[in-house]
Amino acid sequence: MAQHALPILVSDMDDPNPLVRALALRTLSYIHVREFVEATVAPLKNLLRDPDPYVRKTAAFCVAKLYDHDNQLVESSGGASGQGGLIEGLNSLLRDDNPTVVSSALVSLMDIWERSETINLTIDHANASKIVQILPDCSEFRFLSIL
Secondary structure (H helix, E strand, O other): OOOHHHHHHHHHOEEEEEEEEHHHHHHOOOOHHHHHHHHHHHHHHOOOOOOOOOHHHHHHHHHHHHHOHHHHHOOOOHHHOOOOHHHHHHHHOOOOOOOHHHHHHHHHHHHHHHHOOOOOOOOHHHHHHHHHHHHHHHOHHHHHHHH
């Protein structure tokens, strides 16, 4: 039955409504079926660069969720296609203009880093400065997550 929902969810990630895109991605990433996990990677790469901050925030959390399902798939998601991988996409969100997106990317990177034996988390001076600058604009939850 889940197989019938896969094409619908994948097509919803191209919907003009950002809420539909984010909910489709979230739903897809929470289903631990091999076909769903594999089908999430390509749209997730695009949604990490979505124009809407809510979609980018959701995509950041979904990378960590996808890492729960298949860490090798996430770590090797850059591939030979020349397109950046999911970890690189999270790193690029650290430079986002939206404080919620930045903190979500940081929380996801930390979550992945704590469970990975191969990923090194390095925050350079520019990213650290950006993170410190957004602290006053963050909610208490985001503030504590960043700290």
